Amino acid sequence: MNQHAYFAHLDRLQQATESLLADADFDGLLIGSGSSSRRFQDDYGHTYKANPNFVHWLPFLTQHPGCWLLVQPGKKPLLYFVMADDFWHVTPELPGDWWAEAFDVVAIKDTAPVTQDNLAVIVEHFPAFARDSWTHNPQALIQQLHRVRRVKSEWEHECLREANILAVQGHLRAEQGFRAGESEFQIHQGYLTAIEHNEKQLPYDNIVALNEHAAVLHYQWQDRRLPDKHRTLLIDAGAGHLGYAADITRTYAAEDGVFSDLLAAMEQAHLGTLSDMRAGISYVDLHIGMHRKIAAILQQAGIVRASVDTQLDEGVTRVFFPHGLGHLLGIQVHDVGSWQHDKLATEPKPPAAHPFLRYADMLEEGSVLTVEPGLYFIPSLLHGLRQSPVAELIDWALIESLLPFGGIRIEDNVLIKANGIENFTRDAFAAAQ
Incomplete structure (x- = not known):
């Protein structure tokens, strides 16, 4: 573990935060790790997910609700570490690992004894011990902190690499399960075992979709029943490392044919x-460029008898590729700094024709994104196309034959560099072979 990279990461955060606090006229920043809310009419809580703003500083404390971090200019960050007197749960030990040297650590039972005035407080629920001079979730400051998170440090790059290495082990096991004729549930369980995660450690719910289920973009089940025949596996599944997420998708075909040819074309x-x-490259341009590539694939396969330009003009490719090319990746799977997190309208929005594109800015050196083009046969979208003026340009018999295969998605996680990329996902697959 690169201790130097972590301490350099903290120095970067301290300097950036001090500058932003001065600009916003705050004397300090208080970040809560968050809490787990209770289920409705139940005494069990929902699965706890730490405040990502807290994890940005303290990736070693992703399972510690009730903690607080106080950041002040010119001072060592102060960690209020909760050690509740609780016989229902294990009381954690006061941090003593190497990373704790970067913080002044104070043990608390519940309430953090913060007495400073004029603080910005970032946490879901404003604490009961808050002072009148504190400001809860100031949006202008949060938006600037989001921009800091958008460009990752060397430490964060290392965490994302490790998350990809781990997730690839699960993907290799998933393909084996598919080839062996396992159910979605069995493939999912094999994936968890391969990456040594339980359900709550996953950065998002795995999508394990056989056959026509691959046409459901966020398919939410893992069917225990075996299909009559294994045609397709689309698995969108990740892993976590010190609070950072991998988000990888692979699609497999059981046999050669039109669908496997489409899969090979999408890979290219x-x-x-x-x-x-x-x-410096526009992500919007890359997204639209992928639509042009998909139009060419549809034309070459004989699915659509229309030119690339006609398909784009008539919105044909949006039926087969309805989502965005990808998104920022980091502590959160759909990471901050892109337009959907921008409450102050400072980030560029996607084109009106492509509303689901989650990032619409220029690529920045040091940022990490997913690239996940897809080609699907979604009955509800195809129904609309069948009613459109270009319906006569579609080979509907060929589409009917492809419906049982569902669709294709291929997703890599890449680090943007000045003259290219580092592909965390492909590098991890290559190393695992």
Whole structure:
């Protein structure tokens, strides 16, 4: 573990935070690790997820609700570490590992004895011990902190690499399960075992979709029943390392044919887009460029008898590729700094024709994104296309034959560099072979 990189990461955060606090006229920043809310009419809580703003500083404390971090200019960060007198749960030990040297650590039972005035407080629920001079979740400051998170430090790059290495082990096991004829549930359980995660450690719910289920973009079940035949596996599944997420998708075909040819063509389109990526390139242009590639694939396969330009003009490709090319990745799977997190309208929005594109800015050196083109046969979207003026340009018999295969998605996690990318996902697959 690169201790130097972690301490450099903290120095970067301290300097950036001090500057932003001065600009916003705050004397300090108080960040809560968060809490787990109770289920409705129950005494059990929902699965706890730490405040990502807290994890940005303290990735070693992702399972510690009730803690607080106080950041002040010119001072060592102060960690209020909760050690409740609780016989229902294990009381954690006061941090003594190497990373704790960067903080002044104070043990608390519940309430943090914070007496400073004029603090910005970032946490879901304003604490009961808050002072009148504190400001809860000031949006202008939060938006600037989001921009700091958008460009990752060397420490964060290392965490994301490790998350990808771990997730790839699960993906390799998933393909084996598919080839062996396992159910979605069995493939999912094999994945968890391979990455040594339980359900609550996953950065998001795994999508394990056989056959036509691959046409459901966020398919939410793991069917225990075996299908009549294994045609397709689309698995969108990640792993976590010190609070950072991998988000990888692979699609497999059971046998050769039209669908496997489409899968091979999408692989080449994906690689072509990756080769175009570098700092300063418009992500919107890459997204629209992928639509052009998909239009060419549909034309060459005989699915759509129309030119690339006609398909884009008529919105045909949006039926087959309805989501965005990808998103920022980090502590959160859909990480901050892109338009959907911008409550002050400071981030560029995607084109009106592509509302689900989650990042619409230029690529920045040091940022990490997913690249996940897809080609799906979604009955509800195809129904609309069948009613459109371009319906006569579609080979509906061919589409009917492809419906049982569901669809294709291929997703890599990439670090943007000045003259290209580092592909965490492909590097991890290559090392695992």
